[in-house]
Amino acid sequence: MVINTEDTASGTALLIAAAPAGKGCLIDATSVLPTLAAVPPSILTGTTAATVVELTDPTDPQTVLTRIRAAATAPGPLSLYITGQLHLDHKQRLIHLALARTTSATLRYTGLPWHWLANELKLRRPGTTTVVTDLVAAPDAWQRLRTEGLVLGYGIRVYGRITPPPLRRQITEPAYLKALATIWRSGANPPLAQLHEQAAAQAGPDEALFLAIGHTAVPSPAASALQVPNRPNQEPAPVPTAPAPISGSTEVAEEDPLPAIFAAAHAGRHGEAASLAAMWEGWALRTYGAGSVQAIHWLEVRADLARQAGDPARSCELWMAAANARLTRQQAPDDPAVEGAVDRAHHQWQELRDLQRARELGPPLVSLRRHVPGRRSGAVEAVQRRLELLHSMPPVQRATAS
Template identity: 65%
Template sequence: MITGETPGTALLLAAAPRGKGRLINATSALSTLAAVPPGSLTQASAGTIIELADPVDQQTVLTRIRAAAAAPGPLSLFLAGQLHLDPRQHRLHLALAGTTSATVRYTGLPWPWLADELKPRRPHTTRVIVDLVAAPDAWQQIRAYGLTLGTGASLHGRVAAPLSRHRPAEPAYLRAVATIWRSGLTPPLADLHAKAAFQTGHAEALFLASDATAAPWPRTAPAPVAMDEDPLTVVFAAAHAGRHGEAAVLAARCEGRAVGLHGPGSPEAIHWLEVRADLAHVAGDPAGSCELWMAAAAARLARRQAMDAPDVVGAVDRAHHQWQQLRDPRRAQELGPGLAALRRRVPGARPGAVEAVQRRLELLHSTPMPHVPDARA
């Protein structure tokens, strides 16, 4: 327990089957995360950090997740482990220490259970950061349909195919996240994800970057885009028809394919990141759009594009515009420091842009935040 004023909760869950079925050294992520400043884990100046290392019983894990989800403050859930497919119901499960391919239905944690526990939480209070390896059958499903958690939480991280039968993978993505935090940096989540993905990407990995929105979660995944259809046309047709959840899933899938084929931080991956930023704007989610445009700008700068390059300036300008549209002072205050840092690097063509961000930030800090009632009350 960390003492302080505003409590948050961080649940660190690392699990993988014992013996030959282990595809990732999941628990090695815990020691790395334990060295991170507690506030980075809990998103608050005070809070509780819970570690679950190689748990065996699915009901025990569910109980811990349920208790963490019931906490009123911000919740961060860090998952390191592996995913398997139930051969009967074709549902994804997070394997636990006692899971085998024959018992996954009874000994693993069904992924929909996790989504259901997080769904009732207040918007923008929950983040899930994952570093997962998917068994071959699960990998094929995730490659085809993506991996989501619905509207209850933002989901960022990496899902990878197994390296080999004889060499478990390492949770390199979570280690990269921890290293960034240990260096003293606290970038916005989208920027943090972009940096970690850039450091740990490889051809057989899918990177996840989805934010919780008010759009409904489709119970069945949208059909894949055919090789004779322009994916961009299909995505924006869905968006303009009001099917924002479907459009977001399709765009995230296209981004994942681009990352898999060309690598994180590639022009192709950045293109789809910017498409997702546009989709968030169309869906009326300025906070999500701002985060994604900031991530796109950071990714272009990481490719050593010039600070006055039109694509870089355009991304920062759009992030700034979306931030100005935010009416939620808490979200504006959360995103403001990251935008201010970008604006100092990329001031743009309009004079006074840096000062404008700073003035609004000062105003936000001097204005009392409105009380937000607990949705569970």
């Protein structure tokens, strides 16, 4: 595979295989290393010469970060192969890669925050970095990843597999990476996208989330914010009805990424769609800055993708963030784009059946609704009434409240 057509003389491959010891282990991560070690280093990097670094069951996240930073700053193409398990930090709700000493209680201190990896890689030149993953997700992380995908950044090729948690007391195998290595060892060396398809077909399972994000065309500086059409409410109640799916167009230099993103979402590949949108949002943030119309555009795309994926809590959060970003830009509270974002946040909050999350998101929604009451009277009171009901109900009733 050719990663960088400008400089393919020397590259670096970093292999990370990590999983907690004991009953917290969900994947036999290190079992893939002998198979990968039998693959010529130049195949792993797609270059004539190659440096290969292995991290086997590391225990310290700072040590892993140091190795990632060294690999990220090395000249030439970089390929990362990561196998292990992902968990969600309940306090900050951030994805972490578990390491050898990680437990559920120590995740924030003994796991590697995924955004550390993303931050190191975003400094590299687009098109020079490839990340190949074979990961299993703990239940809480799996729910997040199904709707948001695995975020890295613009210009980074990402291929791989994320599987849901195995059945109780079972340990899964990194079958995807083993399939990749087996194909390479047979003497075949197809393009990475084709190799991914072959390995995915062999590895399964059907419910796995497969990632296939190649290099995408860069939008032109004229890229405009997505325009969300207003749809009249269909019910007389003060609660907004379901919004129409986001539609619109964005000028790009070579291609519009929206059709591919929404095609993936409509096909049920929600993680892939969310990863692509997050990648473009990262590009917009770096190119135009936080709060730019371009960054808000992709924030709203992600909000609608979360709705399509059946994650109303995340959709509500993102729509509120979009509304607040527009208000920060000095857009008026009665601006249709601001009202539309708040209406959609309100509707997604109404759709929540996770009562704890509904109670958490209720206060910021009330605050936002007071500032942006919308076109329908009674919207503020509707949020307040439901929030009061949630807090007044006994725990047994909360489980079935709607």
